[in-house]
Amino acid sequence: MTDEGLRFVAMALAIGLGAIGPGAGIGVVFSGALQAMGRNPEAEGMLRTYMFLGFALAEVPFILSMVFGLLIGFKII
C-alpha cells in the first residue's frame, strides 16, 4: 500500500470511527427531547433550546475527528 493510500484509509477511519459515538449520542438526545415534548407540549420552546445544546455537546467528538481526518487527508499533519 502506498503512503497516499494509507493516508486516505487513515482519514476514512478517523471520520468513520469518530462518527459512531456522536451518532448514538445525538440519537439519544433527540429521542429524549421528543419524548419530553410529547409528554409536556407546553415546555417545547425551552426543551428545543436545551435539545440543541445537547446536540452540540454530543457533536464535538465528531467535529474533532472530522477536523483531524481532513488534516490527515490534505497532508497538513
Place this chain on the structure above:
Amino acid sequence: MRIRTAALAALVVGAVLFFAFNLKFPTFPPVSVKAEALACIGGVIDDAGHCSKETVFPITNSLLTTVVVDVLLVLLVVFGVRNQMVPRGFQNFIELVVSSLHDFALGVDKKNVAKFFPFVGTAFLLILLSNFVGLVPGVGSIGSCQVVTDPVRLAKMEEDAAKIKPTSFDALPQQCDHHEHEELVPFFRAPTADLNMTLALGLMAVILIEYFGLKALGLEYLVRFFNFREGPMFTVIGFIELLSEFIRIVSFAFRLFGNIFAGEVVLIVMGYLFPYMLPLPFYAFEVFVALMQAVIFSVLTLVFMSMATQAHGGGHDEHEAAAH
C-alpha cells in the same frame, strides 16, 4: 430601486478593484489550518509564510477580518440605534434582536442577568457575525499569490501539481499558477476559523465564569474544588471539577473552531467535487451551523456562569437536609 443601484455600483467598484490590484483566484483547494500572515510589523514574512522572530505584531488575514467585523458591529449599533423613543426602521430590528436575547437570558438566570448579559450578548453577536462573514463569497478565496520557496512545502506542491489535470479554467488570467509554485494567500478569513480567536473567547468566558463565581460566593466558591470536609469521595470529585474547568477552555475553543473550519473545508471539497447545485444544501447547513455555534457558545457561557454563582450543591445540601 435604490438598493439595486447600490448593488450594481458595489459590483462595478468590486470588479475594478479586483482587476486594478491584480487579485487572484485559487486553482487548488486552499485549505490552511492557521491564519496566514499578510504583513509583519517589525519583521518580514519568511519563506515558510510565517513571520520572522523579531516581529512585534503579525497581521494575519483573520485579524484583518476581525477588525472588519468589529467596525461593522460598532457601525451597526451606532447608526442603527439613535435612541428614538418610538423606534423606526432599523432600530426596530436591533431592539428585537437584543430584547429577544435578553428574554432568553432572563429565562436561564433571572437574578444575575444584568451582570451576565453584557458579555454573553456581545459574544453572541460577535461570533454570529464572524461565522457569517466566513460564508460570504470571496472570503478565503480572493487574495494575492505568494511564491513558495520552503523546500518541504515545495516538494509537496510539486507532487500535487503533477496530479492536476489541465482544465479549461487554466486559460483564465486571474489565478495563481500552481506549476510556478505560487500559492494563494487570502485577504480575508473567517475570524472564528482561527484557533487564536476562539481560544481567546474561551479564555475570556472561563475567566469571567470564575470571576463571577468568586464574586458571588467569596472563598466559599473554592469549596467545590478543594473539599476535604466530607470525606475522600468529595475530594476526588472536587479534583475532577477543577480539571473540568480547564477542559472547558479547550472545549470552548475547539468546538467553535472545529465547526467553522470543518464547515469551510466541507464547502471547498463539495465545490471542487461537483460545483453545480451540490454545495447548495451544504451551504444552507453551514448557515444553520453558524447560528447554532453562536447560540451554543453564549448559552453554555450563561449556564456555566449561573452554575458558578449558585452555592455548592453536590452532597452538601443533601448532607444538611439529612442532618435536620
